[in-house]
Amino acid sequence: MSNEQPKIPQATAKRLPLYYRFLKNLHASGKQRVSSAELSEAVKVDPATIRRDFSYFGALGKKGYGYNVNYLLSFFRRTLEEDEVTEVALFGVGNLGTAFLNYNFSKNNNTKIVMAFDVDERKVGTTVGGVPVYHLDELEERLHENIPVAILTVPAAAAQALTDRLVAQGIKGILNFTPARLNVPNHIRVHHIDLAIELQSLVYFLKNYPSPS
Ligand code: ATP
Known part of the structure; x- marks a missing residue:
């Protein structure tokens, strides 16, 4: 900003x-x-x-x-500094991660996923949606200061350990799609999007408060 x-x-x-x-x-x-x-x-x-x-x-x-x-x-x-593209790294090239890589956000946005990481040897070394997938072991080597944002689409059990490494590496913001609640220092911003909870809460509202208006 x-x-x-x-x-x-x-x-x-x-x-x-x-x-x-x-x-x-x-x-x-x-x-x-x-x-x-x-x-x-x-x-x-x-x-x-x-x-x-x-x-x-x-x-x-x-x-x-x-x-x-x-x-x-x-x-x-x-x-929004439209001219300046913010680079993003994605972790976990599963179903959700793959969807984000294929979608990417550059069409009408100022963010772009430039690299992805996974631990599955079958995925490492491939490109998905034009984005290279590296092994998680290469995080410290690949993730540099010009990539301030990470998207987490890993299993919940892997989220905190990964977050600790990202924080140590100087990440500034995390978009967390896992159900895990992350512990981070105060200066790191985490936005949590739990799709299952959102869906559940929508269904709850439909049942208990039908017709908005
Ligand atoms: P999704 O939850 O995105 O639909 P999925 O059900 O296909 O994915 P998950 O088991 O949730 O698979 O794992 C998501 C991806 O995260 C997989 O590609 C898996 O190999 C990868 N993964 C697992 N642990 C780690 C980790 N520590 N770091 C990075 N990627 C990981």
Whole structure:
């Protein structure tokens, strides 16, 4: 994130890529302005939150006009440092890891998986989705400071030991897809995405709170 901007609250920052993607599509379709109601409908965030978020971006919507799409886009581009690609390493080339490698994120994002690691000799030495797969033994040799982010799609039992090695190697952020809760020093950021829990909680909400609106 750029330092010249005022600090954006974390909850707002998390929604930034969502807004950005939608505004890029709007721009591509030739739209010059957008109302908070339209945005709200598209990204499923309530209009009051959108107005508050956008006030942090220095974008003040005008009544009957809405927000200027070009202004917002240039703000997002600067803030998300679109031109600068952040390199990512992926650990565990199983079903989930393979899906991420094939998808990669570079199409409309500023992150790119540049290398993967596994312990399975049948996978080591191959390329998946154009990304080379190395043996985990090569972690310290291959993972350099220009790769600040790791995605974990290893079995849960392997996650903590791997995390300790990543921390020792200077990793800054971990996107953890394993069910394991990771212990890391305070300066390391971990985002945990447990797909099984998310699915379970969705089913719970469907059963107990049918029909959102
Ligand atoms: P997924 O959970 O992604 O669907 P899977 O069911 O195919 O994968 P898992 O047993 O979860 O397989 O393992 C995911 C991948 O992680 C496998 O390719 C496995 O070889 C690899 N793996 C296991 N232990 C480690 C480790 N310590 N470091 C890196 N990769 C590992």
